[in-house]
Amino acid sequence: MYIVDYITRELANNQETLEETQNKGVVLALYEALSARDVDKVQKLLASDLEWWFHGPPSHQFLMRLLTGTSDKDYSFNFVPQSVAAFGPTVIVEGCDRVRKITWVHAWTVTDGIITQVREYFNTSLTVTRIGNNSTDQSGFATSITSLHCPSVWESSLTSQVGRSVPGLVLAI
Structure with missing residues (x-):
C-alpha cells in the first residue's frame, strides 16, 4: 500500500512539473x-477578458500600453525576463531595466x-507565499488557525539593482 501511495504521489508531482513547464512555455512565448x-x-x-492588476506609478504601465496599442510608435520598452519560476498555474517573471532604474x-x-x-509590479519587492496548512481534518479544513502555514516560495532578487529602497508586497497563491 505504501509503495502504491508513493508511486501515485510521484506521478502527481511529475504531472505538476509538466504543467508548470508548459505554463512557463506559454508565458515565455508571450x-x-x-x-x-x-x-x-x-x-x-x-484571454480576451484578461484580468489585470497593476502596482506602481501610472507612468510605468508599459505592458498595458504595449498590449492596447496606446504607446507611441517610437516608444520601446522591452521586457526581458531575467528569472522565471512556476507554481502550478502561476508563473512569476522578473526583469530589470538598469538604464531607467526600473525593476518589474x-x-x-x-x-x-x-x-x-496578470499581476504587474514595478519597483516593488515581491514575496510569493503559498497558503497551506499543517493539519487538516477529514474534510480537508485546517483543524485550527494556528496550524495555517504560509511558506515563502519565491522572492524578488533584482530590487537592489535600482539603487534605492522600494516597497515590499506579499502575493499569496
Missing part, C-alpha cells in the same frame, strides 16, 4: 511575441494554455 511585436500570437496567448515582476496565471490574469 514575451517572445511581445519582443517581435507579433500581435496575432499575443492575441492567441491572452509579472505574476501570470495560465489556464488551459491561455493566460487569464
